[in-house]
Amino acid sequence: QSALTQPASVSGSPGQSTTISCTGTNTDVGYYEYVSWYQQHPGKARKLMIFDVTKRPSGVSIRFSGSKSGNTASLTIAGLQAEDEAYYYCSSYTRYDTIIFGGGTKLTVL
Amino acid sequence: EVQLVQSGAEVKKSGESLRISCKASGYRFTDNWISWVRQMPGKGLEWMGKIDTSGSYTKYSQSFEGHVTISVDKSISTAYLQWSSLKASDTAIYFCAREGGTAMVKNWGQGTPVTVSS
Structure with missing residues (x-):
């Protein structure tokens, strides 16, 4: 299986909203409602931001939201803040009982 | 506090x-599957496989099956990733990850850099 497809980079100005896409196939993103998103700041541990497509773990800002349409999942960050600048990775459970990751997206806050 | 060291x-x-x-601590080890994830230099994350820590059932990505072995020792709350014959292309950072049920990762290890010279 090929990796899920994410844009290499996205950017936005403080206060704006930005969306990161994650495109898979009908055997992964499109098959289950099990897409997760992770945030990683350089030198820091990866942090779970969204799971099961739309759910936020306790402690994650409500500015982060997830959605899915067909084989594409999306992470939207509202009211961009400087601290949101990081790498973001998506992942999905697959019909083969495996997990697949996206290639990662670097978010730059201008 | 949950830790994967x-x-x-x-x-x-x-x-x-x-x-x-x-090595896991801060939770009941057998409650969660452990996955291993590879990150090659300058690249994204690749899921390698996982193990049911309560029963030792394993599932591997096709890309890694036959090349690595995942195992656990429940008595010391430790998961392992092993190779019998390394290749230069195995040079990467390897992360263990505690799964939360629906294939989400709740916690990550700090990573183990592996360098293989030819």
């Missing part, structure tokens, strides 16, 4: 064997 960096030669470890 991995063994230290390794430098090996092609053809050598290697086992790296991931």
